[in-house]
Amino acid sequence: MLKLDELMASMVVLLTAGSDIEFASRHVNNVLVIRENARKLVSKDENKRAEGMDYLIRSKVGEANGEAAKLLFARMKDIARESPEKSLELAEMLASLKNPSNGSLNLAAAPGVGMMGALALALVYSGASPQTQENMRNTANSVVESAKKSGGVAKEEVQRQLKISIGLWELITLTTFPIHLLDDENRKLVNPIVDASGWNPASGGYAEGGGVITTPHTGGTQLDGVQKDGAYVTPEHKLSPGIVYSEKVSEKGTVTIAQNLPDSRLPLQKEIDIANILAEERGVSVLLRGSNTPSGDATIRLPDGTRLRAEFKTFETPDAPVSELTDNRIKRIFERNISTGSSQLNGFPSAVVIDARALSLSSEQVAGYIDRALNNVVPKRPELEQVFAITQHGVIQMPIVRGK
Structure with a gap:
């Protein structure tokens, strides 16, 4: 259970963020308002959490002007509704973000809209067609430029603001930050964050250089199911019905x-490896469509004849032991990869295949994280029908069960 003092620490910026708040905080009544909204952010009532998030957003960036800004506000309140942990995580990141906008969030003032304006545009473009890549390029570079300005001359503070900004991008849009679209100078600033994170999930469906950067941890409990002695116990949450672990196929x-x-589009070796494992372990027939192919790495046919477009996702080995990473952080890695994989297949009955062997998790652990991730992804991806996960112990097949 979250402690109120943790939340108050995350909201202390509100007392110094702007002249109006600073002046108002001298009066007891306004301090009590801040405390009341801090409590709302971790309330068991999802609507109260949304109210608290609305207060925090408006305190930080002002009013939302325009449809994109309203969409961003609505998305952040939806995140708060998901759970008290998510609400606190987003609140701490927002509280740590410097100069998030230029007064009210008015995108008509672009390109000088600040970090929150760039996030609003990213949310709009994240579900758009490939033709809007130039818009996404400009938006991603705006995020970095905003972090550079807010960080000032101190390199460490610039890096900190970049981590927060990229973390907000991925939490809010559920898409990977497009490093490959950055200008050379901005890419040089971001690459050290990627290298230090130890995580760089990649996919043949991404443009070269794409990958996930994990968000700096700001909340949550330690790795689900892992005890201090390293033993694994079954988590309290229940797995979805219909999960199929590796078994002999006829x-x-x-x-x-x-x-x-063309040579430039031949499948990558990792894609061929994944395809061979699916065929061997699950009896799936795979047609590899080529590297960097729009709308999926492959077309697959299940043993029952079902045909799906498929996107392959892989994880690199993390620098730190998995047992030292937090439960929420690992779950979000799975959530992002399933979400981005299915978004690349938008419009097709689809499957996402995750190669999770580098994580050294048991099949039960992987299934647990995927099951929890699907709670957020499935409502937004109606075409998603299957998730496969390759572990060190075999292949998990998880049919999507809707309305559970």
Whole structure:
């Protein structure tokens, strides 16, 4: 259970964020208002959490002017509704963000809209077509430029603001920060954050250089199911019905590669490896469509004849032991990859295949994280029908069960 003192620490910026708040905080009544809204942010009532988040947002960036800004406000309140932990995590990140906007959040003032304005645009473009890549390029660079300005001359503070900004991007949009779209100078600033994070999930469906940066941890409990002695116990949450662990299949699937692909589009070796494992372990037939192919790395046919577009996701080995990472942090890694994979397949009955072997988690742990991630992803991805996960112990197949 979250402690109120943790929340108050995250909201202390409100007392110094702007002249109006600073002046008002000298009066007892206004201090009590701040405390009341701090409590709302971790309330068991999701609507009260949304009210507290609305107060925090308006205290930090002012009013929302325009549809994109309203969409951003609504998304942040939705995050607060998800859980007290998510609400606190977002609150702490917002409280730590310097100069998030230029007064009210009015996107008509672009490009000088500040960090929150850039996030609003990112939320709009995250679900858009490939033709808007130039808009996304400008938006991603605006995020970095805003962090540079707010960080000032201190390199450490610039890096801190970048981490917070990128973390907000990924938490709010549920998409990876597009490092590959950054200008050379900005990419040089961001790359050390990627290298230090120890995480860089990649996919053949991404443009070169794409990857996930994990958000600096600001809340949550330690790794689900892992005890101090390293033993694993079954988590309290229940897994979705229909989960299929590795078992012998009566007939193996086939793997083929689309013909007449140029050398630059030939499937990556990791994609071929994933396809072979699916065919061997689950009897899935795979047609690899080529690297960096829009709308999916492959077309797959399940043993029952079902055909799906599929996106493959892989994890690199983290620098730190997985047992030292927080439960929420790991769950969000799975959530982002399932969400971004399914978004790349928008419009097609689809499957996301995750190679999680580098995480050294048991099949039960991986299934638990995926099950929890699907609670947030499934309502937004109606075409998603299957999630496969490759672990060190075999392949998990998780059919999507809606309305549970």
